Amino acid sequence: MEWANDGKTRGGVLAHLERLEIQVNRSRKNLEDLQRAQAVESALGTKIHKLRCLRDELRAEAKQRQARVKASTVNVEPDQTPEISEQEVAKRRKENVKAILQAYRFTGLSGKLTSRGVCVCISTAFEGNLLDSYFIDLVIQKPLRIHHHSIPVFIPLEELSAKYLQTNIQHFLFCLCEYLNAYAGRKYQADRLQSDFAAFLAGPLRRNSLCNLLSFTYKVEPRGQSFPFCARLLYKDLTTALPTDVTVTYQGTDALSSSWEEQRASHENLFFSKPLHQVFTSFARKGEKLDMSLVS
């Protein structure tokens, strides 16, 4: 800024002071505006914060109400409703009966009445795993006869019906249930062996459709190169899921030492007493233990 060095100097200084004053005033005004704006903003901010809290509270309350309404429509307490009509009682009893009819499948035998008689549904399971179900449609006449069914052909249905259908239908159904459950159990074991332990088998598992004759060549260690054992399992009793005849032969290239013989004999015992896939699970676990001991 140049100071004019003339008689107008005084005016210059005054003018300058004036200018400064205007500047300060402007700044002050700006500052005040800014402060006012900031105050408004922070007030807005607080307001927003309060509104958000209120909204969250209301959201939670609305959710609670929804849940309560849902729960109350599911568990209607007859005692609390002032007037309960016969309709309601009948309706609820109907739902209860329907549910019980559904629940019969857990006993192994359930069914529906048909125009001809009854269609019985047989459910199967093995050690807690629920498996396939089969049906048999019976015509209630004298004599009782089978209209149609989904029982596999290798289950001795004709034999059982000839023996029991006319004289003791309950026994007939439970026997059928026994055969089907045993078959389902054997099949489950064979399937699990094939799918979960393929690495332990040399080649495919040889099995028949009734799953009561199995033969396979296997090894005990996942890492081993050779498959030293050959097993043949026969399930003569079609109502059980464990074999009646087990033959394990040693096929290894090493000479048959006592340790191999020991293993062979213990395997035979295992196959007799435990489900097939569980025997292999124990093989796998032993193998893991062995690995761990090598590492440590």
Added chain:
Amino acid sequence: MDAQLAEVRALEAEIAALRRACEEPRAAGEDSWRAQKSLREMYQSDSEGWASSKDLRSHLGHLESELRFLSTLTGISIRNYSMKTEDLTNTEKKEKSIMKVLQRHRLSGNCRMITFQLEFQILEIQNKESLSSVITDLNIIMEPTEYSELSEFVSRAEERRDLLMFFRSLHFFVEWCEYRKRTFEHFKEKYPAAVHLPEGAASSCMAVRSTCQPGFELVIVWRVQIDEEGKVLPKLDLLPKAPQQALKLDRNRVLETAPLSFRALLGTLGIEAALESLIKSLCTADYD
């Protein structure tokens, strides 16, 4: 600031909507109750309404007869059943295609003289390829516990979580117990002097005494056993009792070998015929 003002307006609108939502259900409930009442009035006065309530009742009747039929067919009567479901599906992206549901079931009823109460859990897992259902827990409470053979069987079934095997074996067990009772009662009726049932017909033993030869007694113990696999089998044993003098005279050791011979007899003749021949042989003097 404009953005803030906009947010304030949006929040105020949301709050107003939420306030309305919080008040609505009450009103809706009231409405539905009022509607229900009027429907009921309608049913009571309108003939068409009457017919539809009849339909409900006849449908219920049909269902109840189906239940009675099933109960007779299976020999198992389920009186109460309830189920609760819990969705365990993991909402993380990785496992979204796998649905998991845990079902909690409660079932109670009876199979002839045996009442049971079961609680079990089933885990259903549905992935792209298949649906698997596995029983993950099983609790069985049974009474009466006078059948001691059952308690071991029950714990085995619980361990294996084999619900179906439990019912199947229960059926066959009850069947055998009833057959045993009928057989004992039949022989008691046929040979009232010779046959004694010291613990009643529902028990596991039957005593055969000869009236003209007191001191001789054949006790037949008939147990119904359930093996490891749930198979129900009868097991009969013979316990002969004779006075000391008779034992001394028994040169052919008939009494000693009686239990074994009895087993052989069972194999050849079957239970009923074997028991009959046993009774007859002891009491030949009485019945000649």
